[in-house]
Amino acid sequence: MNQEQVNIKTPEYVSLQFQSAGLGSRSAAFIIDQLLLLITNILIVLTFIFVVDAPIAYVTGVSLPLAITIILIFVTRGGYFFILEYFFGGRTVGKRLLGIRVIQENGHSITLLSSFIRNLIRLIDSLPVAYFVGIVMIFFHSKHKRLGDLVAGTIVVHERSIKKKSKVTAIEKEIEKRNLSKNNLIINESSLKSFDMKDWKLLKTYSNRLMQLPVAERNQMTRKVAGILFPKLGIDYSKFNSHQLENSLLILYLTLKDEWEFEL
Template identity: 60%
Template sequence: MTEDHLDIKTPEYVAIQFQIAGLGSRAAAFIIDQALLMIINILAIVILFFVMDGMETSPFFLTESTFPIAVVVIGLFVLNWGYFFFFEFFSGGRTLGKRMVGIRVIQENGHSITLLSSFIRNLVRLIDSLPTAYFLGIIMIFFHPKHKRLGDLVAGTIVVHERKAKKKKKLTPIEKEINLRGLTENDLELDDWTLKSFTAKDWKLVSTYASRFHQLPVEERNQLTKQIADLLLTKKGIEVAGKTDTDLENTLLVLYLVLKDEWEFEL
């Protein structure tokens, strides 16, 4: 089955794409959540057993022996139902299982799940679990084009994969140097005719200069800077006279930025 996607347009007309979570990822998250709840349920029953065992030897509690049972039963019901409701609303649509798998519940319009939607979604969970083992919910998720169970349809929600933040591209040494000097493309004004007059050979010369910038001793770098400046900048009508070595370096580095946009992906 191919990956399904949901495209949402914000009021600012910005398109956001989500990958819809399928049956496999949702089942994995549900199994994790149920395993956690099962552990808590077993611990509660074990504690109840010891409490009841102690109460049998105490005449004071003989008339109220069913009270702890009622408390545990009600508590476990609230826990097992409220777990999903609480985490999905207060934890950004993610239970512990969903967080581990990397999925979350959101509104169909892309907004975070609301209190009412979370309540309705998890109330209908009781129907999705019929007749047993979430059979109805599994069938709905498998056949629905957006992998929705009945609770999602009623509440207007959808389960999607977390949108991973794009990793920032690691800066090269020359890019770090350019940033350190505070240089931008706007520092060198070139008209269209001058920009188009630079050839692939010129770009290769500038890019080679930039790649070797940190490898050369200062004295050799200053000589190379003057040679390239005389060869390229003067020919293009860019003022060179009276500029210091640092000024010429800055001009060539900015030229590198400008030509990079023009030539890097064309060669």
């Protein structure tokens, strides 16, 4: 089926528009992921055959190394989608290459519980053979959801690329002038997930207005925005001077921009 536009209203009353990922792109991403898993499983089996040369131990008549190999294959296949989708912004390797990702129905990043549920239900979606239930669901559902998405409250959408700009904006020039980059502020994944669209819009507005304000008003706004956003990072900003606060907020702007600044 063709891509469908999905309108999402976030808990912060921000309207977002996405293109739901259809059967073609999802199948292509799944095939890539399966090939990676196949290669990984082959490597695990080869390790068992060629590397494990110690005397084979048996437990109730079962080869212990063979049992460990089977468990490793099972854990790898079961954990691959669950771990990557949660820790890498709803993207497995296949999804990243195809430009799609899993998000919550409210527009937020996928949660740990949702990732677990949608990938647990994958067992049902794969029945009876060749992912038949999942394919039928994705093809006929208006938002291209499989059963796991329905239960977990998730949706797979196309990434929205940043609109190319003909000239560099004032804030981009200022960031470059200050020689700032995302590497200047290390943010762990859990802290990053605490930010939402409302935070991004606040930070974007602040960054775009920053250089237009008088110094006194600029410092005041910087303190206010830092007071709202920095507690989510666990940063004690009380000892920072105004210039350090500005730099830190601009670095945070660069980091959140990758997650939130996109256009259809």
